[in-house]
Amino acid sequence: MAQVLQQLEEPMKIGVLQSLGSLTPYPELGDELYDFAMAESLPVRIETCETMAQWGDKRALRLIGDTRYRLVRDHPEIADALDAANLRILQNIDDPRNRTALVFRLVRTPYVGDHIRLSGLDTLxxxxxxxxxxxxxxxxxxxxxxxxxxxxxxxINTQDPNLNQTLVDLFDTGENPRKAAILNVLVAREAPEFNALLEKVVEEEDAPLYTIAVDLADLPHTREALDVPRLELAMRNGDEQVQALAADMLIDIAEELATRVENNQPVWILRNVLRFAPNLETRARALEAVGTVGHPEGIELVEPFLSDPDTGRQASSAYIQLARGLIEGDDREEGVEMLSFLAAGSTYAEIVEQAAATLQQLGVDTSEFAVQAGFITRWWVLGPFAASDTPEILDFPEGPIQIEELYQVAGRPRRWQPISSTLLPAVFNLAARFTPKENVAAYAFCNLEFAEPTEAILKLGSDDGVLAWLNGTLVHNNPASRSLQVDQDQVPVQFKQGTNQLLLKITQGGVDWAFCARLTASDGSPLPAELWKVE
Structure with a gap:
C-alpha cells in the first residue's frame, strides 16, 4: 500500500488516505503508513494521522507527536487537528487507568487548544x-x-461531600496560585474548613498568600485587624493582582487610621503605596487618600504628581484639600500660595475652578489668575439674532470686523457691546445680557496680539453650540445642545505674528446661554503672558 501511495500526486494521496479511514486495516498497514508518512509532505502526514486515529492505531500517537513537535511550530493552524486526533486515540485505549492518565496528561498540556482540553475533561x-x-x-x-x-x-458547584476535606489535604501540594484558588473555592462553598486554613496562612510568613486570604475572609481594613508590614511586603513582592489588593487594603487602613490619630502614620502608609503602586488606578486612589487624610506632610507626596498626565487631576484635587487644611489651621499664607499656584497654572479646568472658588471665598482677588490661566477676559458681543436673521457676513467674514459697524436685522439695529470678567474661570453669561434668549444666536469677537507666530490650543466651553473663525477661516463647528463646561472643545490653531481676529458664534436653544475661551500650549499649560494679549 505504501509503495502505491508513493507513486501518486499529493491530492490523490490525501483522497486515498481519507478512504482508508473507514476501512478495517490489516495489522502491518499501520507500520507501512507510519514509515510512508515520515517521508511525506505536511498535508499528507496530517491526513495519515487522521486515518490512523480513526483506526485507533496507537502508532499514530508517535506519528502525531513527531509531526507536532517538528512541524507545528511553523504551522500553528494545524495543531488542533493533530491534538483532536491524539484525543480520539487516547479515548479508545483499552486499559482504563492508562487511558485516564494519558487523557489527563493531554488536558494538562498548556499548548493544546482550550476546546480540545475541555473535550478531554468531558472524557475524564x-x-x-x-x-x-x-x-x-x-x-x-x-x-x-x-x-x-x-x-x-x-x-464550587459540585455536591461531593468529601471535596472540602480533599481541598484542605491538597492545599500544601501546590504553589501560591493554586493555594489562593483553593481558598477561593472554599469561600464560595461556604466551607467551615476555610477558617482553619486561614489560621494556618496567618501563622506563616507568606505575605502574598496572606493578602489573598484576609481579603477572602473579608476582615476589617484596620490596623488592628490586619498586618500592615506584611501587606506592605506583599505590595512589593507579589504579582500585580496581589500588589493591587494589598495597596487597596493599605489605603483603607490609612484613611481609617486618620480618623483616630493625629500623627503621620497614615501618611507613611500612603508614602509606601505611592512608591510601589502597581498601576495608575492604585496610584490615583492613593493620591486622593492623601487629600482625605489631610496631614501637612502629604504635600510633599502630592507635589511631584501635579503635572503628571495620568494622575495629575487626583494629585491637584488632593493639593486643594491640603491647602484648605492649612488655611483652616494657622497657615493661611501657604494655603493661599498653593491654591494660587493651581488657579494660575493647572492644566485641568475643574481644578482651576475649584482653586479659584476657594480663593474667592477667602476674599482673594483672582482677576490676575484668569489671564495667567489663559482665559480671554475681554470681548465684544453682538446679538441676539434669530436663527433665520443671523447676518451671513459674520459667518463668513471677508475682511476685518469693524467694531463700529451697525447691523440691521429684522428692522432693528444691533451694535457690538464690550464685556469683561475678572472671575476665574472667565465665563460670560449671555442669558443675563440678551433678550430674547430662546432659539437665537450671538457673536463674540476679540483681537489677539501675538509677539511671534504661535501654535496653540483654543479651548472652548459653550451652552449650547459654538462655531469659531480665526482670521476669517472657520476652525471649529460644534452644533451641540449642552451645558457649559470649561475646555469642552479643544481646537489646534496657528496664530500669526501681530493682530489675529477671533470670532465666535454661540447658539442657544433655551434656558442657560454662556461661553468661555482660553488659550494654552499643546501640553495644556497656559501660554506665557508676554507672548500674547487682548487688544
Missing amino acids: IEIAPANFSSMLIVLLDDSSPVISGFAADYL
Whole structure:
C-alpha cells in the first residue's frame, strides 16, 4: 500500500488516505503508513494521522507527536487537528487507568487548544468520576483562564461531600496560585474548613498568600485587624493582582487610621503605596487618600504628581484639600500660595475652578489668575439674532470686523457691546445680557496680539453650540445642545505674528446661554503672558 501511495500526486494521496479511514486495516498497514508518512509532505502526514486515529492505531500517537513537535511550530493552524486526533486515540485505549492518565496528561498540556482540553475533561468525567475533583484541583492554577475557570466553577458547584476535606489535604501540594484558588473555592462553598486554613496562612510568613486570604475572609481594613508590614511586603513582592489588593487594603487602613490619630502614620502608609503602586488606578486612589487624610506632610507626596498626565487631576484635587487644611489651621499664607499656584497654572479646568472658588471665598482677588490661566477676559458681543436673521457676513467674514459697524436685522439695529470678567474661570453669561434668549444666536469677537507666530490650543466651553473663525477661516463647528463646561472643545490653531481676529458664534436653544475661551500650549499649560494679549 505504501509503495502505491508513493507513486501518486499529493491530492490523490490525501483522497486515498481519507478512504482508508473507514476501512478495517490489516495489522502491518499501520507500520507501512507510519514509515510512508515520515517521508511525506505536511498535508499528507496530517491526513495519515487522521486515518490512523480513526483506526485507533496507537502508532499514530508517535506519528502525531513527531509531526507536532517538528512541524507545528511553523504551522500553528494545524495543531488542533493533530491534538483532536491524539484525543480520539487516547479515548479508545483499552486499559482504563492508562487511558485516564494519558487523557489527563493531554488536558494538562498548556499548548493544546482550550476546546480540545475541555473535550478531554468531558472524557475524564465519564471514565474517572471518582477522581475527577482531585484532577480539577490540580488545574485550578492552570495558565489558561478557560481551564482554571472551568475547574473552579465545577468545584464550587459540585455536591461531593468529601471535596472540602480533599481541598484542605491538597492545599500544601501546590504553589501560591493554586493555594489562593483553593481558598477561593472554599469561600464560595461556604466551607467551615476555610477558617482553619486561614489560621494556618496567618501563622506563616507568606505575605502574598496572606493578602489573598484576609481579603477572602473579608476582615476589617484596620490596623488592628490586619498586618500592615506584611501587606506592605506583599505590595512589593507579589504579582500585580496581589500588589493591587494589598495597596487597596493599605489605603483603607490609612484613611481609617486618620480618623483616630493625629500623627503621620497614615501618611507613611500612603508614602509606601505611592512608591510601589502597581498601576495608575492604585496610584490615583492613593493620591486622593492623601487629600482625605489631610496631614501637612502629604504635600510633599502630592507635589511631584501635579503635572503628571495620568494622575495629575487626583494629585491637584488632593493639593486643594491640603491647602484648605492649612488655611483652616494657622497657615493661611501657604494655603493661599498653593491654591494660587493651581488657579494660575493647572492644566485641568475643574481644578482651576475649584482653586479659584476657594480663593474667592477667602476674599482673594483672582482677576490676575484668569489671564495667567489663559482665559480671554475681554470681548465684544453682538446679538441676539434669530436663527433665520443671523447676518451671513459674520459667518463668513471677508475682511476685518469693524467694531463700529451697525447691523440691521429684522428692522432693528444691533451694535457690538464690550464685556469683561475678572472671575476665574472667565465665563460670560449671555442669558443675563440678551433678550430674547430662546432659539437665537450671538457673536463674540476679540483681537489677539501675538509677539511671534504661535501654535496653540483654543479651548472652548459653550451652552449650547459654538462655531469659531480665526482670521476669517472657520476652525471649529460644534452644533451641540449642552451645558457649559470649561475646555469642552479643544481646537489646534496657528496664530500669526501681530493682530489675529477671533470670532465666535454661540447658539442657544433655551434656558442657560454662556461661553468661555482660553488659550494654552499643546501640553495644556497656559501660554506665557508676554507672548500674547487682548487688544
